[in-house]
Amino acid sequence: EVQLLESGGGLVQPGGSLRLSCAASGFTFSGYAMTWVRQAPGKGLEWVSSILGSGGNTYNADSVKGRFTISRDNSKNTLFLQMNSLRAEDTAVYYCAKTSGPYYYYNVMDVWGQGTTVTVSS
């Protein structure tokens, strides 16, 4: 069974940092692009970052560019999101999602994790 399990969320002050992790199992991790999507309280879904299956190329939403870094360790089947210079508007549930192929485009998010909550507040 394909499973994704996020961790690392919590309460952080504005300007602080957090590192989210997503442990994957049940599929050949390196063969699939992975994506982070977030959902602010009471709001819709927002794509955050994606990384190719090989890990060679990454893509970020303008809202997080220069602050968030997506990465992966294919030897440990784990996806990461390093979040720096956090702002109140980054408060959200962060989901990791597996895409249906090696590229983040031309492929859909077919499996989602349960999400981890990030709260940015003083």
Add this chain to the structure above:
Amino acid sequence: DIQMTQSPSSLSASVGDRVTITCRASQGISNYLAWYQQKPGKVPKLLIYGAASLQSGVPSRFSGSGSGTDFTLTISSLQPEDVATYYCQKYNSGPLTFGGGTKVEIK
């Protein structure tokens, strides 16, 4: 960047009704359009990809259509378990924009 606009933002319908949700892209995206269902308090779930292909395990009362800029999600006979917010999403290129969502309730 391409914008995705859904309508309506919410709707209320009776059990058994036919429900249609519309998604419009600000530029053509061919058929690179997905629909996701998010039930209250739950994780989003892929319903339809390629504008019209049903994801495995999704009930056949759900269907999708469209190409280019205009797309629809149809629930042929609304069931109580279909109460959810539905999102469209483009995936032809970055950014992977979602529509604003359509909240479906039972009348």
